[in-house]
Amino acid sequence: MDSPELQQARSRAAEFGIPAISPATGATLRTLAATLQAKTVVEVGTGAGVAALYLLAGMAPQGVLTTIDVEAEHQRQAKASFKASGIAPGRTRTILGRPGEVLPRLADSAYDLVLVAEWPEQLAEHVEQGLRLLRPGGVLAITNALWHDQVPDPARRDEPVTALRRIFARIREDESLAPVLLPVGSGLLVASKLR
């Protein structure tokens, strides 16, 4: 069950037509952040800040979430959600811009968790950047990884379904990663960086 603050953030997302992760996906991300005792997290696709609130709830108290989105209005709503939830301003770094331009500026091996939300056209590029950012032992997560349950359907051959299949294969074949596809929400791909 979402807290009143999360319910408010979800209402804000719905009001502005911004997609948000399911409560089960959020709870899984919160658990991952807590298990990692995450101090540094990057989120690609801020939306209205719903996923961010789950991540912040699991992260170490002094942890900082860097979140990137190209939509100023979405980030305005996210900031309102952070404020309403009592998140200290220093715990979030919201960056307005295209992830393809922002991610290359972030440091190698400096992050505990990278969450990539949607952005199908550039997903492969964001995954590569995300893996570069992770420290050994860090975790990459991709939400909506089954793309509304279309990825397992062999009749679907359009983008972004094929892009996701290629990303799954790339991650599966990489011996430095330990991946699992969790059937929460519309699929949550989680991959630990072993080294």
Ligand SMILES: C[S@@+](CC[C@H](N)C(=O)[O-])C[C@H]1O[C@@H](n2cnc3c(N)ncnc32)[C@H](O)[C@@H]1O
């Ligand atoms: C699904 S929402 C993020 C939701 C958020 N992670 C959550 O669950 O609360 C995806 C966000 O990424 C941005 N986005 C995704 N794909 C995009 C694209 N191709 N071009 C521009 N913005 C995109 C949207 O602005 C939107 O805010």
